Amino acid sequence: MNLDYKRVLYINFDEQTFEFKIHEDLWKYIGGIAVSYKLALDNFEENPMILTCGPLSGFFPYISKANFLYLDSGKFVEKYGGGNIATNMNLASIDAIVMVGRPKGFIKVTVYDKEVLFSEELEKDFDKTIYDFVAKKSTINSLGYFSFTNRPLDSFNLQGGFGIKVEASRSIDLNDFYDYENLYQGFLNQYKELTVEPRNNPSCAGCPMGCDNSAVGEDDLNIAILPRCLISCGYAEEIYKNIPNVYAALNSVGYRYHHSHLENLPRLVGEIRANFAKRNS
Amino acid sequence: MPKKYLVAPRSQKCIGCLLCVLATSRYERKKLGTKDSPITIKGRPSAYKIQIDYGEEIKFPEKIVQICPQNCFDTI
Numbered sequence: 220m221n222l223d224y225k226r227v228l229y230i231n232f233d234e235q236t237f238e239f240k241i242h243e244d245l246w247k248y249i250g251g252i253a254v255s256y257k258l259a260l261d262n263f264e265e266n267p268m269i270l271t272c273g274p275l276s277g278f279f280p281y282i283s284k285a286n287f288l289y290l291d292s293g294k295f296v297e298k299y300g301g302g303n304i305a306t307n308m309n310l311a312s313i314d315a316i317v318m319v320g321r322p323k324g325f326i327k328v329t330v331y332d333k334e335v336l337f338s339e340e341l342e343k344d345f346d347k348t349i350y351d352f353v354a355k356k357s358t359i360n361s362l363g364y365f366s367f368t369n370r371p372l373d374s375f376n377l378q379g380g381f382g383i384k385v386e387a388s389r390s391i392d393l394n395d396f397y398d399y400e401n402l403y404q405g406f407l408n409q410y411k412e413l414t415v416e417p418r419n420n421p422s423c424a425g426c427p428m429g430c431d432n433s434a435v436g437e438d439d440l441n442i443a444i445l446p447r448c449l450i451s452c453g454y455a456e457e458i459y460k461n462i463p464n465v466y467a468a469l470n471s472v473g474y475r476y477h478h479s480h481l482e483n484l485p486r487l488v489g490e491i492r493a494n495f496a497k498r499n500s
Numbered sequence: 501m502p503k504k505y506l507v508a509p510r511s512q513k514c515i516g517c518l519l520c521v522l523a524t525s526r527y528e529r530k531k532l533g534t535k536d537s538p539i540t541i542k543g544r545p546s547a548y549k550i551q552i553d554y555g556e557e558i559k560f561p562e563k564i565v566q567i568c569p570q571n572c573f574d575t576i
Contacts, residue, residue, distance in 0.1 A: 303518070310533050391533060
């Protein structure tokens with residue numbers, strides 16, 4: 220969790236290099252899809268794949284998803300999926316991973332606090348390993364179960380694949396435990412506002428529902444910008460599109476966002492989309 | 501009153517939501533994170549295992565029992 224800036228990991232699959240960068244300018248984009256769009260626009264020439272988490276991923280119930288963004292024929296394709304990648308990224312203080320180049324074979328990427336290790340694997344070994352995030356040929360998922368798509372992606376066809384493991388190496392001191400705890404329990408008790416039923420399926424990190432949709436993406440959902448920036452589960456949109464709720468949650472863990480930052484988000488995202496369309500035309 | 505210990509007799513029901521891991525870290529250490537938690541979830545989806553580190557004291561086991569949506573925990 221970074222309170223005053225966003226920490227971005229840049230990975231180059233062609234050269235197998237990495238770099239951590241601090242972006243103060245991304246702070247106002249809060250997280251999730253807004254940060255993905257901005258990074259995609261800034262790195263447009265390199266045809267990046269971008270993975271982002273939200274500022275509250277893993278800290279509050281139902282904020283359990285990650286966003287994967289790539290470009291297909293000059294258009295943004297956004298995918299959302301669960302598992303534990305978003306929580307691990309946030310707990311490793313990584314707000315986004317920008318990946319350029321495409322792996323030819325199968326690459327295992329292990330992300331530590333300040334270090335990234337690459338190792339080339341045989342396909343059979345690659346398939347046996349459980350990754351926090353894996354993209355192979357036309358499939359994308361977390362932990363081999365939580366898919367980012369509802370159907371195989373024809374537009375995203377890797378020759379090989381890559382799997383990412385993130386070491387959740389940090390923990391955050393709670394300055395106001397009781398304030399946080401009240402909010403946490405309040406959100407947890409709002410489970411009836413979710414548009415899915417509790418079941419016994421494997422569940423995304425931070426979500427107690429175990430719903431029937433945990434294994435599939437959110438391709439068919441049309442969700443408001445604010446929940447998409449926090450990357451809450453699409454089925455918890457009602458809880459996390461409420462600005463006072465989100466403001467209180469952000470402040471309880473130390474973020475100093477104001478109401479105006481949250482209210483401005485749709486405009487910021489709209490501006491990026493307009494810039495992108497202008498660049499393409 | 502005798503001290504209570506947390507046990508996970510129904511760990512095969514675990515859905516891997518990590519609520520117990522995060523809650524232990526929160527209640528015991530006043531921290532947000534999975535790193536310092538005495539509870540660890542191992543395995544893969546549909547085959548999770550709950551590991552409890554008994555070398556560390558869990559002062560509020562009832563809260564962990566309460567937070568698990570699958571009722572995996574008990575106190576003894």
